[in-house]
Amino acid sequence: MDPVMDPVLTRTVTKLSDGRELIYYDETPGHDRSAADQRDLPTVSTTSQLRRDPLTGEFTTVAGHRQDRIFLPAADQCPLDPSRPPGRLTEIPAADYDVAVFENRFPSLAGDTGRCEVVVFSSDHGSSFGSLPVARIRSIVDVWADRTAELGQRPGIEYVYCFENRGVEVGVTLHHPHGQIYAFTYVPPRMRKMLEVATAYHGSTGGCVACDALAEERAEAARVITSGRYFTAYVPYAGRWPFQVDIVPHRHVPDLPALTAAERDELAEIGKDCVGRLDGLFDGPMPYIGSWYQAPVGAGRAESHLRWQLAALRRAPGKLKHLAGTESGAGAFMNDIGPERAAAMLRGEQ
Numbered sequence: 001m002d003p004v005m006d007p008v009l010t011r012t013v014t015k016l017s018d019g020r021e022l023i024y025y026d027e028t029p030g031h032d033r034s035a036a037d038q039r040d041l042p043t044v045s046t047t048s049q050l051r052r053d054p055l056t057g058e059f060t061t062v063a064g065h066r067q068d069r070i071f072l073p074a075a076d077q078c079p080l081d082p083s084r085p086p087g088r089l090t091e092i093p094a095a096d097y098d099v100a101v102f103e104n105r106f107p108s109l110a111g112d113t114g115r116c117e118v119v120v121f122s123s124d125h126g127s128s129f130g131s132l133p134v135a136r137i138r139s140i141v142d143v144w145a146d147r148t149a150e151l152g153q154r155p156g157i158e159y160v161y162c163f164e165n166r167g168v169e170v171g172v173t174l175h176h177p178h179g180q181i182y183a184f185t186y187v188p189p190r191m192r193k194m195l196e197v198a199t200a201y202h203g204s205t206g207g208c209v210a211c212d213a214l215a216e217e218r219a220e221a222a223r224v225i226t227s228g229r230y231f232t233a234y235v236p237y238a239g240r241w242p243f244q245v246d247i248v249p250h251r252h253v254p255d256l257p258a259l260t261a262a263e264r265d266e267l268a269e270i271g272k273d274c275v276g277r278l279d280g281l282f283d284g285p286m287p288y289i290g291s292w293y294q295a296p297v298g299a300g301r302a303e304s305h306l307r308w309q310l311a312a313l314r315r316a317p318g319k320l321k322h323l324a325g326t327e328s329g330a331g332a333f334m335n336d337i338g339p340e341r342a343a344a345m346l347r348g349e350q
């Protein structure tokens with residue numbers, strides 16, 4: 001295997017007072033990670049059920065216990081900040097940290113239905129993914145890869161989905177820069193659909209649909225935002241969102257753990273660049289959903305091609321794309337901004 005953990009993160013697995021795992025990923029060695037969680041939290045009780053809709057065949061997770069979760073706390077009550085005992089005890093007992101991962105206290109998926117993790121990008125409450133140093137984003141790429149590999153080895157897990165909801169417009173309940181990971185016991189519908197298309201395409205052409213689409217985008221160039229040696233970022237020909245940026249590896253790579261160190265270096269740079277372009281479009285930070293599409297744990301690895309999709313929701317200053325009748329009711333997306341125009345704006349040609 002390639003020497004990918006370069007620079008190497010130091011990983012320390014600890015437990016919170018209710019038994020949930022907290023994992024520190026340190027960029028430098030030698031940190032004392034023995035600070036105990038001084039809170040007396042009750043054991044997490046979950047009532048998640050996986051229910052299959054007989055009309056669509058798709059699953060819904062019913063998680064009634066989540067209604068009590070913390071919603072947009074004041075900055076001085078943020079549960080993702082470092083702890084300041086005795087008064088300020090948070091989810092992270094340490095006085096400082098680089099990247100921290102812990103099991104969600106109010107998980108949608110737990111036990112038989114999977115696992116939900118929170119990935120805290122920085123101890124700095126006021127920062128954001130796009131304003132982090134490239135070196136930190138590079139660390140986060142390693143953390144995503146490490147979590148993908150580890151969670152994928154757990155019994156029953158079929159898909160590891162790393163994502164970031166950014167902005168209250170997307171339903172964020174904590175402002176502190178963080179992402180999430182859902183380890184599903186099934187392959188979610190969108191990923192299943194993409195895998196079906198890729199498998200059929202491979203069957204009829206022998207090729208990879210994502211490799212071929214990438215080659216066409218690069219040849220046409222009208223929707224390309226930026227390109228490096230290993231990755232290209234572009235607004236897809238049939239993008240669904242007002243500003244949709246797909247960041248795709250040139251190599252046919254199935255998942256995050258399979259990226260080389262050099263690829264991860266460039267990915268961190270391109271990721272920061274693209275989020276910066278989105279934030280620079282209009283007034284204020286761009287609300288977006290950042291999704292990692294990668295190979296499922298089981299069958300389909302050979303057909304899968306890694307993709308990072310930033311789905312940005314603001315279509316004009318003060319105007320959001322809402323998922324209404326056609327999108328929510330019919331599943332048919334209407335995009336009010338041409339992908340070519342969106343790409344030109346993201347290239348700074350407005």
Ligand SMILES: [Zn+2]
Nearest residue numbers: 078081125176
């Ligand atoms: Zn915070």
Ligand SMILES: [Zn+2]
Nearest residue numbers: 208211252305
């Ligand atoms: Zn491919």
